[in-house]
Amino acid sequence: MTDYPADAILVLLETSPTGELAKSATGLLGAAALIGTPVALAVTAPGRGDAQALAEQAAAAGAERTLVVETDAVQTQLTVPQVDALAAAAGAVAPDAVLISNSIEGRDIAGRFAARTSAPIAVDAIGVSRDDEGVVARHSVYGGAYNLESAATFGPLVVTVRQGAIESRAEARPIALETLELQASGAEATTIESVEAIEEASSRPELRGATRVVSGGRGLGSAEKFALVEELADALGAAVGASRAAVDAGYIPANHQVGQTGVSVSPQLYIALGISGAIQHKAGMQTAKNIVAVNKDPDAPIFEVADFGVVGDVFTVVPQLISALAERKR
Amino acid sequence: MKIIVLVKEVPDTYGERKLDLETGLADRAASESVLDEISERALEVALAHAGSADGVEVVLLSMAPESAAATIRKGLAMGAASAVHIADPALAGADLGLTARTLAAAIRRTGFDLVITGNLSTDGSGGVLAAMLAELLEVPNATALSSVEITADSVSGTRSTDDRAMRVSAPLPAVISITEALPDARLPNFKGIMAAKKKPFETLTAADLGIEPQDLSVASSIMTAIAEKPPRTAGVKITDEGDGGTKIAEFLIENRLA
Incomplete structure (x- = not known):
């Protein structure tokens, strides 16, 4: 040919x-x-x-x-x-x-x-x-x-x-x-014994390649309260991410981890909620076009890379943000 | 059974990491060097197996500048039996192809039943070396394992990718890579540190392995440009006075992000 x-x-x-x-x-x-x-x-x-x-x-x-x-x-x-x-x-x-x-x-x-x-x-x-x-x-x-x-x-x-x-x-x-006819090399391969598709329970966009990402960290406090991150993500049509601390604490499965050892994202918008911004986390998200951060600690390193930062409690700021977004859609 | 664990010295991610803009190489003086955490986890998999089965020998292998010897010794202190360190200035800046050929030659020379690597280093994040080694060594590759079971003649485990989870198994000899889902490594104790000083530590050059680093007849990947990105600067930071959420909404709308 x-x-x-x-x-x-x-x-x-x-x-x-x-x-x-x-x-x-x-x-x-x-x-x-x-x-x-x-x-x-x-x-x-x-x-x-x-x-x-x-x-x-x-x-x-x-x-x-x-x-x-x-x-x-x-x-x-x-x-x-x-x-x-x-x-x-x-x-x-x-x-x-x-x-x-x-x-x-x-x-x-x-x-x-x-x-x-x-x-x-x-x-x-x-x-x-x-x-x-x-x-x-x-x-x-x-x-x-x-x-x-x-x-x-x-x-x-x-x-x-x-x-x-x-x-x-x-x-x-x-x-x-x-x-095309396959010419099998006969190279020794690992055997696939079983495969299970990982079903994402929701219709949210995939983290990798998402144009908007809302991530939560240890500041969310528990797996139940992590729902706030998902709520904001849904309001924005965004994918859900997390810091390693949030994953290690069991708030969310590891395939949502953003950072050095997780997924690297370059979305148009990255919102970090209750994430301090360790270097390892920043390594996976600082190429985002716009970064918004909410954290109680005014000295959190995440603010060094945020285009718009709010020092405050995620549990008061984020619900207000969600209703402001809903207001606008009306 | 002989298990070779690939270990890598990397710049500590807790500090600023720098590249030399002249050579494109890592600026090793700019930051602390540490044994990569994923290398330690790979070693832990080998040591855990050595602790539960008879006749398992764990060998460390690293290709790194001479200065990395102290970092590699940490692996001996953790419990590996011996170390092979390929240290040759001619290998500085080696591309993935040369790195894989050199490591494969060293693995063949040492002899192996199983090679264990981390899935991704924290500096290069290439994540292709395990597969390259498997091809060169003509053995199966089982990568990104989040659980590992080793028997006398096989290795199996769970492998999770973005959209599927699979159970895989391979006969030995094989090359596997593991993810950070596997347990943290043990800490070296005083006894281990003292014992490490007496353990075999072999230093090799490329020539010892029959590798010609400057062989121009082999296609290689070269860096053609390098630039430092200006650091991201902080934008607006406000303190929430009851309208923080509204302010974020305004920012998003202004920038057409919502």
């Missing part, structure tokens, strides 16, 4: 546990379109009829064509089936770069693929561009304190792209589906 675009950017599509295209795909295809022609790859289980639907959704999000690998292994083996598929696709397409979501699954696939093909890897990119010499990845490191750029000395660059970091979207293209 020689008819792939000369400036092809191979994008690995992620799918949800039910086989739907994951939200990360639009950002990845958007990023790919900035630096070349997006060619998508989906790895899915056969017999579910996912291929056509995935190709349609990928085309709508800007894929010039969608390669689909169908294999049962994807349900029973960790990482290796996707790496085998990616190696086959990269061999056929000869892309200038390979873009993969910087999710847990994505990082594993990117790491194994880069090691297998001796390709340089750029992790957690927040942007991509192209100069005379090739593809450049942009990174924000040390909790947003530094901006870096990285590139390959030669050959394709494997890039994992931070979820929610790419705002650019690619134009829809006609659907072009192509099946």
Whole structure:
């Protein structure tokens, strides 16, 4: 096959546990379109009829064509089936770069693929561009304190792209589906014994990639009182976050933790309630466009990064804020 | 059974962390260096298993400047049997590919049944090394484990990603990475600290491992630009006088955020 675009950017599509295209795909295809022609790859289980639907959704999000690998292994083996598929696709397409979501699954696939093909890897990119010499990845490191750029000395660059970091979207293209035969490497893989989808109980936006986030800290005092954070989040259509202290205290599950060791967010609006603002927390949120903080302690470090800070009791300030927002909607 | 635990010295996140704007490397003089907390948890998984099964040897492995030796020794004081420290100025600024090749060579040289790493370091936050090592060592990778069970010939655990939780298992040898959901590490006691001084501590160069750091025939990732972001400055701070909530609402509306 020689008819792939000369400036092809191979994008690995992620799918949800039910086989739907994951939200990360639009950002990845958007990023790919900035630096070349997006060619998508989906790895899915056969017999579910996912291929056509995935190709349609990928085309709508800007894929010039969608390669689909169908294999049962994807349900029973960790990482290796996707790496085998990616190696086959990269061999056929000869892309200038390979873009993969910087999710847990994505990082594993990117790491194994880069090691297998001796390709340089750029992790957690927040942007991509192209100069005379090739593809450049942009990174924000040390909790947003530094901006870096990285590139390959030669050959394709494997890039994992931070979820929610790419705002650019690619134009829809006609659907072009192509099946690719899997060349199984036979590499020993971890066995997936069982999978359970983590159901979010609410219709709130996902924390990762959210445009608005309301987070609560130890200052909320208990799991019951943490409901106030959720109430404000719902009033703003925001995702719910938390500090590590709130997670450790059991107010909310760990997948809501924002910070160094949790999720890094860059929303338009970040509201910190009862969060002191330890460096580890700030590392995960200080790239937010607007930060609002409410805390009893006037010396709380969170105020050093807040655009608008209120020294006061969250249990009086926040209910007033919620009713003021409700008032406005009337 | 031989368990190799990858440990990393990182700048303490409780202080200001700096990058050298000339070289792009971490400015190690600018902040305190500590053993990464996730490395300590990885070591704890190995030590806990060594405490419950016979014939388990725990080896520390780190690729870091010579100055990191004291930090690595902390792991010996906690209970690891020996340490391998790859210290070579030619490896400063190594990209992930070179780092993985070098560590994989050292792991092969030492011999292993299980390699345990943290899921993400607090400085680089790359989170790809475990998978890269598994590929180079031709063994399974089981990453981001929030619980780990080790037997004589297998490793299994719970792996939670953003949208699913799975039970996974792999035959040994294997590479795993663990998350901070696993228990805090034990503290080194006086006896451990004294014993650590007599434990084998091997220092290796890239050449000892047959690695050529400046091999230009291998594609690598290079830093092409670096800039410090101006620190975020504080905006308005008011004290609530009964209208704090209303004031926030006004701020949000003014800035089209609500």
